[in-house]
Amino acid sequence: MRLQGKTAIVTGGASGFGAGIARKFAAEGARVMIADLNGDAAVSMAAEIGGVAQQVDVADGASVSAMAQAAISTLSRIDILVNNAGITHLPTPLEEVAEDEFDRVFAVNCKSVYLTARALVPPMKAAGAGSIINVASTAGISPRPRLNWYNASKGWMITASRAMAVELAPAGIRVNALCPVAGETPLLASFMGEDTPEMRAKFLSTIPIGRFSTPEDLGNAACFLASDEAGMITGAALTVDGGRCI
Secondary structure, X not given: OOOOOOEEEXXXXXXXXXXXXXXXXXXXXXXXXXXXXXXXXXXXXXXXXXXXXXXXXXXXXXXXXXXXXXXXXXXXXOOEXXXXXXXXXXXXXXXXXXXXXXXHHHHHHHHHHHHHHHHHHHHHHHHOOEEEEEEOOHHHOOXXXXXXXXXXXXXXXXXXXXXXXXXHHHHOEEEEEEXXXXXXXXXXXXXXXXXXXXXXXXXXXXXXXXXXXXXXXXXXXXHHHHOHHHOOOOOOEEXXXXXXXX
Protein backbone atom coordinates (compact mmCIF):
# COMPACT_ATOMS: atom_id res chain seq x y z
CA MET A 1 0.00 0.00 0.00
CA ARG A 2 2.65 2.47 -1.08
CA LEU A 3 0.11 5.19 -1.92
CA GLN A 4 -2.13 4.71 1.12
CA GLY A 5 -4.01 7.90 1.92
CA LYS A 6 -2.84 9.73 -1.21
CA THR A 7 -5.02 11.23 -3.92
CA ALA A 8 -4.32 11.28 -7.65
CA ILE A 9 -5.61 12.53 -10.97
CA VAL A 10 -4.87 10.41 -14.05
CA THR A 11 -5.74 12.06 -17.36
CA GLY A 12 -6.65 9.68 -20.14
CA GLY A 13 -7.29 7.28 -17.28
CA ALA A 14 -10.15 5.33 -18.81
CA SER A 15 -8.10 3.20 -21.20
CA GLY A 16 -4.61 2.08 -22.20
CA PHE A 17 -1.65 3.15 -20.09
CA GLY A 18 -3.85 5.49 -18.06
CA ALA A 19 -6.12 2.65 -17.00
CA GLY A 20 -3.09 0.58 -15.97
CA ILE A 21 -1.78 3.46 -13.89
CA ALA A 22 -5.19 4.11 -12.29
CA ARG A 23 -5.66 0.45 -11.38
CA LYS A 24 -2.20 0.23 -9.81
CA PHE A 25 -2.65 3.45 -7.86
CA ALA A 26 -5.98 2.25 -6.48
CA ALA A 27 -4.53 -1.16 -5.58
CA GLU A 28 -1.76 0.63 -3.67
CA GLY A 29 -4.24 2.65 -1.61
CA ALA A 30 -4.74 5.90 -3.53
CA ARG A 31 -8.08 7.50 -4.27
CA VAL A 32 -8.04 8.25 -7.98
CA MET A 33 -9.89 10.66 -10.24
CA ILE A 34 -10.28 9.20 -13.73
CA ALA A 35 -10.18 12.24 -16.01
CA ASP A 36 -10.96 11.40 -19.61
CA LEU A 37 -12.49 12.89 -22.76
CA ASN A 38 -14.79 9.87 -22.82
CA GLY A 39 -17.02 10.58 -19.87
CA ASP A 40 -18.86 7.25 -19.96
CA ALA A 41 -15.59 5.31 -20.00
CA ALA A 42 -14.33 7.42 -17.09
CA VAL A 43 -17.44 6.54 -15.07
CA SER A 44 -16.97 2.84 -15.84
CA MET A 45 -13.30 2.83 -14.82
CA ALA A 46 -14.00 4.85 -11.68
CA ALA A 47 -16.65 2.34 -10.66
CA GLU A 48 -14.19 -0.51 -11.20
CA ILE A 49 -11.51 0.93 -8.91
CA GLY A 50 -13.64 2.83 -6.43
CA GLY A 51 -12.53 6.20 -7.72
CA VAL A 52 -14.26 9.28 -9.09
CA ALA A 53 -14.87 10.26 -12.71
CA GLN A 54 -14.48 13.57 -14.52
CA GLN A 55 -15.03 14.31 -18.19
CA VAL A 56 -12.27 16.63 -19.41
CA ASP A 57 -10.71 17.98 -22.58
CA VAL A 58 -7.10 18.42 -21.49
CA ALA A 59 -6.45 20.85 -24.35
CA ASP A 60 -9.12 23.29 -23.10
CA GLY A 61 -8.30 25.64 -20.26
CA ALA A 62 -11.83 25.97 -18.90
CA SER A 63 -12.30 22.20 -18.93
CA VAL A 64 -9.02 21.62 -17.08
CA SER A 65 -9.92 24.28 -14.50
CA ALA A 66 -13.26 22.57 -13.93
CA MET A 67 -11.44 19.25 -13.48
CA ALA A 68 -9.11 20.76 -10.90
CA GLN A 69 -11.97 22.34 -8.97
CA ALA A 70 -13.92 19.07 -9.00
CA ALA A 71 -10.86 17.15 -7.81
CA ILE A 72 -10.16 19.50 -4.92
CA SER A 73 -13.84 19.54 -3.96
CA THR A 74 -14.15 15.74 -4.08
CA LEU A 75 -10.70 14.61 -2.94
CA SER A 76 -9.87 17.65 -0.74
CA ARG A 77 -6.29 17.80 -2.06
CA ILE A 78 -4.17 16.48 -4.94
CA ASP A 79 -0.99 14.61 -4.10
CA ILE A 80 -0.27 13.10 -7.54
CA LEU A 81 -0.97 14.29 -11.08
CA VAL A 82 -0.37 12.00 -14.04
CA ASN A 83 -0.49 13.75 -17.41
CA ASN A 84 -1.17 10.65 -19.49
CA ALA A 85 -3.68 11.81 -22.10
CA GLY A 86 -2.08 11.89 -25.54
CA ILE A 87 -2.68 11.47 -29.25
CA THR A 88 -0.65 11.01 -32.42
CA HIS A 89 -0.93 11.64 -36.11
CA LEU A 90 -0.78 8.68 -38.47
CA PRO A 91 2.62 7.75 -39.98
CA THR A 92 3.03 10.45 -42.63
CA PRO A 93 5.91 12.31 -44.31
CA LEU A 94 6.55 15.28 -42.03
CA GLU A 95 5.73 17.88 -44.69
CA GLU A 96 2.36 16.25 -45.42
CA VAL A 97 0.89 16.33 -41.91
CA ALA A 98 -2.13 18.65 -41.98
CA GLU A 99 -1.92 21.84 -39.93
CA ASP A 100 -4.99 20.96 -37.88
CA GLU A 101 -3.46 17.57 -37.03
CA PHE A 102 -0.24 19.26 -35.92
CA ASP A 103 -2.17 21.73 -33.77
CA ARG A 104 -4.22 18.97 -32.12
CA VAL A 105 -1.14 16.84 -31.31
CA PHE A 106 0.59 19.77 -29.61
CA ALA A 107 -2.58 20.91 -27.85
CA VAL A 108 -3.24 17.49 -26.31
CA ASN A 109 0.35 16.38 -25.70
CA CYS A 110 1.97 19.69 -24.72
CA LYS A 111 -0.49 22.47 -23.94
CA SER A 112 -2.26 20.10 -21.55
CA VAL A 113 0.85 19.95 -19.35
CA TYR A 114 0.82 23.75 -19.09
CA LEU A 115 -2.91 23.83 -18.37
CA THR A 116 -2.80 21.19 -15.64
CA ALA A 117 0.25 22.87 -14.09
CA ARG A 118 -1.53 26.23 -14.09
CA ALA A 119 -4.52 24.67 -12.32
CA LEU A 120 -2.83 22.24 -9.90
CA VAL A 121 0.65 23.52 -9.07
CA PRO A 122 -0.73 26.30 -6.82
CA PRO A 123 -2.53 23.91 -4.43
CA MET A 124 0.49 21.59 -4.46
CA LYS A 125 2.72 24.55 -3.54
CA ALA A 126 0.33 25.46 -0.75
CA ALA A 127 0.58 21.89 0.57
CA GLY A 128 4.36 21.88 0.23
CA ALA A 129 4.37 18.57 -1.61
CA GLY A 130 3.31 16.84 -4.81
CA SER A 131 4.35 14.45 -7.54
CA ILE A 132 3.73 15.15 -11.23
CA ILE A 133 4.34 12.41 -13.78
CA ASN A 134 4.25 13.26 -17.49
CA VAL A 135 3.82 10.28 -19.80
CA ALA A 136 6.19 11.01 -22.66
CA SER A 137 7.56 8.30 -24.99
CA THR A 138 10.67 6.68 -26.37
CA ALA A 139 9.69 8.68 -29.47
CA GLY A 140 11.04 11.73 -27.66
CA ILE A 141 14.43 10.06 -27.21
CA SER A 142 14.85 7.86 -30.30
CA PRO A 143 12.38 9.09 -32.96
CA ARG A 144 10.81 6.82 -35.55
CA PRO A 145 10.48 8.12 -39.15
CA ARG A 146 7.11 9.46 -40.32
CA LEU A 147 5.92 10.27 -36.79
CA ASN A 148 7.86 13.53 -36.76
CA TRP A 149 5.54 15.91 -34.96
CA TYR A 150 4.43 13.28 -32.45
CA ASN A 151 8.13 12.61 -31.74
CA ALA A 152 8.69 16.34 -31.27
CA SER A 153 5.75 16.70 -28.88
CA LYS A 154 7.13 13.93 -26.66
CA GLY A 155 10.60 15.46 -26.70
CA TRP A 156 8.92 18.67 -25.56
CA MET A 157 7.31 16.79 -22.67
CA ILE A 158 10.67 15.45 -21.51
CA THR A 159 12.25 18.91 -21.55
CA ALA A 160 9.20 20.44 -19.86
CA SER A 161 9.40 17.80 -17.12
CA ARG A 162 13.04 18.61 -16.42
CA ALA A 163 12.40 22.35 -16.42
CA MET A 164 9.41 21.93 -14.09
CA ALA A 165 11.49 19.72 -11.80
CA VAL A 166 14.18 22.37 -11.37
CA GLU A 167 11.70 25.14 -10.67
CA LEU A 168 9.33 23.23 -8.41
CA ALA A 169 11.84 21.27 -6.29
CA PRO A 170 12.14 24.05 -3.66
CA ALA A 171 8.34 23.87 -3.27
CA GLY A 172 8.51 20.15 -2.47
CA ILE A 173 7.06 19.09 -5.82
CA ARG A 174 8.77 16.36 -7.83
CA VAL A 175 8.30 16.10 -11.60
CA ASN A 176 9.31 13.10 -13.70
CA ALA A 177 8.59 11.69 -17.15
CA LEU A 178 7.85 8.12 -18.19
CA CYS A 179 9.00 7.04 -21.65
CA PRO A 180 7.22 3.86 -22.74
CA VAL A 181 7.79 2.05 -25.99
CA ALA A 182 4.74 1.32 -28.14
CA GLY A 183 2.28 -0.72 -26.14
CA GLU A 184 -0.92 -2.70 -26.25
CA THR A 185 -3.14 0.39 -26.14
CA PRO A 186 -5.73 1.98 -28.47
CA LEU A 187 -2.94 4.09 -30.04
CA LEU A 188 -0.87 1.13 -31.23
CA ALA A 189 -2.58 0.85 -34.61
CA SER A 190 -2.13 4.60 -35.15
CA PHE A 191 1.62 4.38 -34.50
CA MET A 192 2.01 1.49 -36.93
CA GLY A 193 -0.36 2.85 -39.57
CA GLU A 194 -2.00 -0.56 -39.78
CA ASP A 195 -2.24 -3.35 -37.23
CA THR A 196 -0.98 -6.39 -39.15
CA PRO A 197 1.28 -9.28 -38.10
CA GLU A 198 3.96 -7.90 -40.39
CA MET A 199 3.87 -4.41 -38.85
CA ARG A 200 3.86 -5.85 -35.34
CA ALA A 201 6.90 -7.96 -36.17
CA LYS A 202 8.67 -4.90 -37.56
CA PHE A 203 8.03 -2.90 -34.39
CA LEU A 204 8.91 -5.80 -32.08
CA SER A 205 12.23 -6.30 -33.88
CA THR A 206 13.37 -2.95 -32.40
CA ILE A 207 12.59 -3.97 -28.78
CA PRO A 208 15.33 -6.23 -27.33
CA ILE A 209 13.04 -7.77 -24.69
CA GLY A 210 10.78 -8.79 -27.55
CA ARG A 211 7.36 -7.56 -26.49
CA PHE A 212 5.30 -4.38 -26.36
CA SER A 213 4.90 -2.47 -23.12
CA THR A 214 1.69 -3.05 -21.21
CA PRO A 215 -0.58 -0.87 -19.04
CA GLU A 216 0.68 -2.90 -16.07
CA ASP A 217 4.30 -1.99 -16.89
CA LEU A 218 3.40 1.70 -16.86
CA GLY A 219 1.33 1.34 -13.70
CA ASN A 220 4.24 -0.22 -11.84
CA ALA A 221 6.70 2.45 -12.98
CA ALA A 222 4.31 5.32 -12.25
CA CYS A 223 3.54 3.93 -8.79
CA PHE A 224 7.22 3.92 -7.90
CA LEU A 225 7.76 7.49 -9.12
CA ALA A 226 4.66 8.68 -7.26
CA SER A 227 5.59 6.96 -4.01
CA ASP A 228 7.78 8.20 -1.18
CA GLU A 229 10.33 5.56 -2.24
CA ALA A 230 11.22 7.92 -5.10
CA GLY A 231 11.58 10.91 -2.83
CA MET A 232 15.04 11.77 -4.21
CA ILE A 233 14.06 11.34 -7.87
CA THR A 234 13.01 14.39 -9.86
CA GLY A 235 13.70 15.46 -13.44
CA ALA A 236 14.12 11.86 -14.60
CA ALA A 237 12.93 10.49 -17.94
CA LEU A 238 12.47 6.83 -17.06
CA THR A 239 12.41 4.50 -20.06
CA VAL A 240 9.92 1.63 -19.85
CA ASP A 241 10.95 0.25 -23.20
CA GLY A 242 12.47 -3.23 -23.01
CA GLY A 243 15.80 -1.83 -24.18
CA ARG A 244 14.50 0.04 -27.24
CA CYS A 245 16.60 3.17 -26.55
CA ILE A 246 19.88 1.39 -25.82
